[in-house]
Amino acid sequence: MSGLSIGETARQAGMSVDTLRYYEKIGLLPRIARDTGGRRRYESGDLSRLHFIQRAQRCDFSLNEIRQLLEFKGCRDAARPEVAQLTEHKLQEIRHRMADLDQLQQELERLLKLCRGSDHGCPIIDGLDTPD
CATH class of the missing domain: 1.10.1660.10 (Multidrug-efflux Transporter Regulator; Chain: A; Domain 2)
Structure with a gap:
């Protein structure tokens, strides 16, 4: 074989x-x-x-x-609408994740800026320790 x-x-x-x-x-x-x-x-x-x-x-x-x-x-031709819908849904998920990642980036940048501007303690740990 x-x-x-x-x-x-x-x-x-x-x-x-x-x-x-x-x-x-x-x-x-x-x-x-x-x-x-x-x-x-x-x-x-x-x-x-x-x-x-x-x-x-x-x-x-x-x-x-x-x-x-x-x-x-x-059945590519017959399935085209379903494939397009599946892909659109995936694109929406990715857009949401990108928005979440953008928000995360901003938060980490804020924490890092606080850390660099501080002479004592750890603003990053303090920031993570603070409830939302």
Whole structure:
């Protein structure tokens, strides 16, 4: 039987062997073909699917969202509205997180400014110790 071993596939995909097994276990990868010794043998389509998963993760899609995207992949034209809605929702989440991070940045800058302007005590710890 041809195909790549799990170790070679993991190396080419830049993932761990455990991740490959996990993706198969949760259904992100279909059941992988086995050789006569029971060892997994990955084909080029499996590797392409792993790269798709990685790219989707870089766009901050969760594993459940990636599962949906993989399902939509088979009917791209019909699924376009659902994919657009999923992506819009993801974009909104990211905008909210960016706003939270901006607020966090401002708070840390404020604490650091207090620290640099103080000759005694620790304004950062005092600031964190103060209830909201």
